[in-house]
Amino acid sequence: MPQRKGRILSGLRPTGKIHLGNLEGALRQWVSLQDEYECFYEVADWHALTTAWEDPSALEQDIRDAVTDWLSVGLDPDKSVIFVQSSVPEHSELHLLLSMIVPVSWLELNPTYKDWLQEGKAPHYGLLGYPVLQAADILIYRADTVPVGKDQLPHLEMTREIARRFNRLYGNVFPEPQALLSEFPYVPGMDGRKMSKSYHNHIQLADPPQTVQQKVSQFFTDPHKLRRTDPGRPEICPVFALHKIYNGTEAQGIGEDCRIGKLGCVACKERLAGKLNEALEPIRERRARWEQRPSEVDEILAVGAAKARQEAVKTMEQVRAAMKLWSPALERTPEA
């Protein structure tokens, strides 16, 4: 293995087939980091349970769909460790131990938690502890680098504080993970809000060309541009935002033509759909191949889990030693 810059842990909750927002917000960067860093990419199925606990029955398929997409966009199991969080039970042990040193007051500031309360919903233990589990995810691999967007910085700061507190109390076990800050293009959905599965405004990588075309035609546009020849405002148009991502060479001209009323929205959308399908086609082809080999996907996850677990087990040995915990012969497993 060549010398790498450091070790990365990143993950996504398995929400099924991934969409353009996931692709631009995380996966594209994951792919590009594979050669420079030692990468651990996690399917955070326990995190998904914080909202899907009532009916987890779809999780299994969602995990398969997500990983199939990950592989289709170029995550390479020979370069990166691709695994499912719950396949590495050591995460839960570290989470438990960390939960002892995390004041509840830190967690009550979490915006997600506060929103939950605001909506009058009954919060549960797991939701409150979400940031602790995130910290465990990162620290258990002794990752020193975490790729994040600006909005995710506070979450990483929590992990750093937890690591500092642990290291001060018990000894220096964890590197304090650094943010690998990067600018992600804003990916709007069909209604102009941020693309998200929960808004139902998303375009999936697995969508067939006709579906992509249809969804693009349903995109929100500048409401001032009522007629084809009316001047539009590309800066507020989600279709233009996507042109900038997927039609880099023509985007500027399209923006100008829109602004002077030379280009109508129908034509503009048709051109975008074409570019989008051009970009998605190779992904779709690879996806079709992976779909025919589900057992290979399972095998990749099994190998990934074994590699991940190897590191996690090592970390937990250090953690138990640092905390001077009772340490029986854990290797002795019950007779089958």
Add this chain to the structure above:
RNA sequence: GGGGCGGUAGCUCAGUUUGGUAGAGCGCGGGACUCCAAAUCCCGUGGUCGGGGGUUCAAAUCCUCCUCGCCCCGCCA
């Protein structure tokens, strides 16, 4: 363990007092209008009324048992 409140459309809820054809808003689908989309207007889709049993000509509504959820109190660790 005790008590209070609640479960009605995909979502938020009204309707229960006084039994009489199950509603509204939002969402969703279609249409009109628009180069699309949005907005607006029109039309439509919407339900084991948590479950069983009972009273009654008739029960979302009254009685009863059960179940689930939230809150408060008590007890134990």
